[in-house]
Amino acid sequence: MAVHAETNASAFDTVKLTFAIVILIAGIVGFYYFAAQALLYRVLGILAISGVSLGLIFTTALGGRIFGFITDARLEVRKVIWPSRQETLQSTMIVVALVVLVGVVLWLLDMFLFWGVGVLTGQKV
Template sequence: MLVSNESQDTSTVLDKFKWVLVLVLIALIVWGNSYFSTPNDIYQPNTIVRIIAVVVISLLTLFIAFTTNKGKSFITFLQESRKELRKVVWPTRKEAVQTTLLIAVITVIVGTALWGMDSLFRSIIFYLTLIGR
């Protein structure tokens, strides 16, 4: 039991270190991209270098983040979500068009009804306020 607590503590400390490293790398990306940017000149050679550097450091950051306990849980979640998406029965094109048209018609009907009630209440309020004068 003592060994498992020590391994959990080590894992927690290592995860915290990895998350700090992830934050430092993100800060490095933001700072470096801002520091080495050139205003008004997109076609400078350093733009390509900046893009490559941002992509490489971002991939390294993602790799480090995915090696943490939360990252592994996230990858498992994505895999399970993909399995569930494969089980979904998607509507046919005909069903999708019919449903869309039905929703559009109902929206127009409800909108017209609300406009009619608003006009009626507005007329009533104007009539009542003119009588009070």
């Protein structure tokens, strides 16, 4: 009996997801269909329809898993130890200095190779 109830819930979730996608597509089509209306009203309409569609998605099992994932991700972000402003500035300056250093080394290598090719071809003495 439990398998049958789970199948019905899964089928109902599929119907809800399909309906949510249809609502979202209808909102997008309506946004362009009412192009003569003010942009503010069209944006408010698409935001409202997107909210309804997301609300419908979150009532499904898939939506519940997505919501749980988002909640867990926010918890993990809070656990991260972010670098201080000074550490960020120091790291950025090291990266900038190394980029300049590598650029100068590549420029000197290019000049040396250009000079060597000129000597080998007889264009430079």
